[in-house]
Amino acid sequence: MPVELISANHGAGLAATLAGRANRTGRGFCCGVYPITPATDCMEYLCAQEIEKSKVVRVESEHSAMGVCIGASATGARSFTTTSSNGLAYMAENCVTAASLRLPIVLVVANRTMGPPWNIWADHGDSLMLRDLGWIQIYCADNQEVFDTVLFGFRLAENAEVMMPLMVCMDGFTLSHTIAQINVPEQDMVDRFLPITTVPHQLGSTPHALGQIEVAHQVASHRRQHHEAMEKVFHVYTDIQDEFQQIMDRSLPDPVVSYRIEDAESVIISMGTIGATAEQVVDDLREKGQRVGSLRLRMFRPFPMKSIRENLKTARRVAVIDRDISLGFGGVLWGEIKAVGSRNGLIIQNYMMGIGGGMSGRSIFAGF
Amino acid sequence: MREPSLGGIVQTEQDRKRPLLRAGNMNCGGCGMSNIFQLLSHAVAGRDVKLVIPACCGAITAHTYPQSAFDVPTILTTFASAASVATGIAAVAGLNNEETRVICMAGDGGTYDIGMATLSAAAERNENILYICYDNEIYGNTGGQRSSSTPAGAVTTSTPLGKRENKKDIMAIMAAHRIPYAATVSIAHAEDALNKMRTALDTNGFRFLHILSPCPTGWKSEPAMGIELVRLAVRSGLFPVYEVFHGDRYVINIEPDFSDEALSMYLSLQRRFRKSGVTETSLRPGIDKYWHGLRMLSGRIVPARRH
Numbered sequence A: 001m002p003v004e005l006i007s008a009n010h011g012a013g014l015a016a017t018l019a020g021r022a023n024r025t026g027r028g029f030c031c032g033v034y035p036i037t038p039a040t041d042c043m044e045y046l047c048a049q050e051i052e053k054s055k056v057v058r059v060e061s062e063h064s065a066m067g068v069c070i071g072a073s074a075t076g077a078r079s080f081t082t083t084s085s086n087g088l089a090y091m092a093e094n095c096v097t098a099a100s101l102r103l104p105i106v107l108v109v110a111n112r113t114m115g116p117p118w119n120i121w122a123d124h125g126d127s128l129m130l131r132d133l134g135w136i137q138i139y140c141a142d143n144q145e146v147f148d149t150v151l152f153g154f155r156l157a158e159n160a161e162v163m164m165p166l167m168v169c170m171d172g173f174t175l176s177h178t179i180a181q182i183n184v185p186e187q188d189m190v191d192r193f194l195p196i197t198t199v200p201h202q203l204g205s206t207p208h209a210l211g212q213i214e215v216a217h218q219v220a221s222h223r224r225q226h227h228e229a230m231e232k233v234f235h236v237y238t239d240i241q242d243e244f245q246q247i248m249d250r251s252l253p254d255p256v257v258s259y260r261i262e263d264a265e266s267v268i269i270s271m272g273t274i275g276a277t278a279e280q281v282v283d284d285l286r287e288k289g290q291r292v293g294s295l296r297l298r299m300f301r302p303f304p305m306k307s308i309r310e311n312l313k314t315a316r317r318v319a320v321i322d323r324d325i326s327l328g329f330g331g332v333l334w335g336e337i338k339a340v341g342s343r344n345g346l347i348i349q350n351y352m353m354g355i356g357g358g359m360s361g362r363s364i365f366a367g368f
Numbered sequence B: 001m002r003e004p005s006l007g008g009i010v011q012t013e014q015d016r017k018r019p020l021l022r023a024g025n026m027n028c029g030g031c032g033m034s035n036i037f038q039l040l041s042h043a044v045a046g047r048d049v050k051l052v053i054p055a056c057c058g059a060i061t062a063h064t065y066p067q068s069a070f071d072v073p074t075i076l077t078t079f080a081s082a083a084s085v086a087t088g089i090a091a092v093a094g095l096n097n098e099e100t101r102v103i104c105m106a107g108d109g110g111t112y113d114i115g116m117a118t119l120s121a122a123a124e125r126n127e128n129i130l131y132i133c134y135d136n137e138i139y140g141n142t143g144g145q146r147s148s149s150t151p152a153g154a155v156t157t158s159t160p161l162g163k164r165e166n167k168k169d170i171m172a173i174m175a176a177h178r179i180p181y182a183a184t185v186s187i188a189h190a191e192d193a194l195n196k197m198r199t200a201l202d203t204n205g206f207r208f209l210h211i212l213s214p215c216p217t218g219w220k221s222e223p224a225m226g227i228e229l230v231r232l233a234v235r236s237g238l239f240p241v242y243e244v245f246h247g248d249r250y251v252i253n254i255e256p257d258f259s260d261e262a263l264s265m266y267l268s269l270q271r272r273f274r275k276s277g278v279t280e281t282s283l284r285p286g287i288d289k290y291w292h293g294l295r296m297l298s299g300r301i302v303p304a305r306r307h
């Protein structure tokens, strides 16, 4: 398997290219793309590729980028796009459509602070703002994970039981612009891993309408179905993980990545690249004799409650690190962990780190 | 004054067997959009069609899930994304060598206002889309507010004393994109309308049809009067009927008689113009000016009006 030395942005673009090619015997691959820092490189990479049976439409806004993906996916093609920050906010309206029409679009989000005042650095506030729409959200910690998650994401999103859009999130610049090694599978391996896209409700030749008005009980039952499909994600995830292992000969991390958790009294919970730093901090503290472990949440929606509860069995104190803030409340992740983790005697404290691209290195943990 | 929009035109073998818009839809009685669909059914005939409809009255037309009043695959989109969603559909049809005609059916709000950037971009890229704007000159679906297509003097719920600004010239905007085909369509002139719809369906690249669409609800007019109102607008020169090929070849299709009587009837048959005091006399200079420009563009030297 060749190894490429590329950025996570290019890695995501390369994975999308391979996934696009894998659909050449299906209805093809079609994307709408629009530049925004720090996701731009991914879009540039994609625009430079020649993909059989594909069209990349260079649109005038993120709103339209998602619009093109909706049209393409609604007629059965594989569809992908990428954005960040205000681009995601601008795209949000169509993200609602993509979710509610249950279209398996994969979106790479290079997480960035919302502006103005303008700031281009990492912050999870952008993707977390879209928490409740019905998108699967996965947060990555390194380049390989970004690459693998894009391939994996299509497989998961397009699974008949799941059938909904998926967001692959990576910290802007920290990951998007960091160059590192990525193991790149051959096209035939991707072809084996990713069967052609089938959208069962696609617009074909029989008259039916997608997205027309619904009365209350219909909306309620569609929401319920969507919610139930979310719950199926975990077991489908495990199945696809096994296949990924067989075909790619490497593993893909679980929805919750636990580190030295078995006997941990104190647990650090985080998402994205801070999770990787947290693991190093755990090593440091273990050397000092403290029983510390780390949980890195890869999957944020659906929320892996069961797995978190199991991993907090021995814990007495939990430090939730948020690279975001829900103003008037606190950290978004903290709120979610409190909702599932609370039990007598368990202290769940909130820490903010790296907001607006602030420092998130090992030394910062020492201050906590 | 009652007459079917297809007056004199009978259904032929080649016509579509079933209408694009079935009975039992949610349109108000006398809605011009229903007439447009009726005409479009004939023009579409046996072609494979997909409809894209943004938030507008057309989105309600389909009626509630799971039934649909549209007889072709249809996708309802957000307000500003008809042209972008249609782009995706047309692209995938192209990748699969399908002859599918992708038709956006959008109101004036989704065309002149919120959807303008998306529309302009799709036109600039010359996407293979037929974009039809049924222009009822009002936000009909939200209860009748002004849009940038509302003519000066018209009372709407957000301009209770009558709109002050003039209607935006959408055709000039679309022509400036140099798209292969743009045309204005009168539903009172069925043959001309059908010809244009067929031309638009047969052309590749971005096509735009601008259709004046009576809205009894917003215009405060009698439902049965819709087609007559359009006829009066055409006769008086208020709604010019013409085509633009590639942004530079202008063809005027119907020569109005610039009748002040027709203009006055057009205004008086609608209650939306009552408060603001627009009259045929106040409108005439604007109409003359527009026609002067149009004649220059079309290369026809005909006096702008008879006195």
Ligand code: SF4
Binding pocket: B026, B027, B028, B029, B030, B031, B032, B033, B057, B136, B140, B141, B214, B215, B216, B217, B218
């Ligand atoms: S409000 Fe006007 S445009 Fe809308 S359905 Fe009724 S008549 Fe037609």
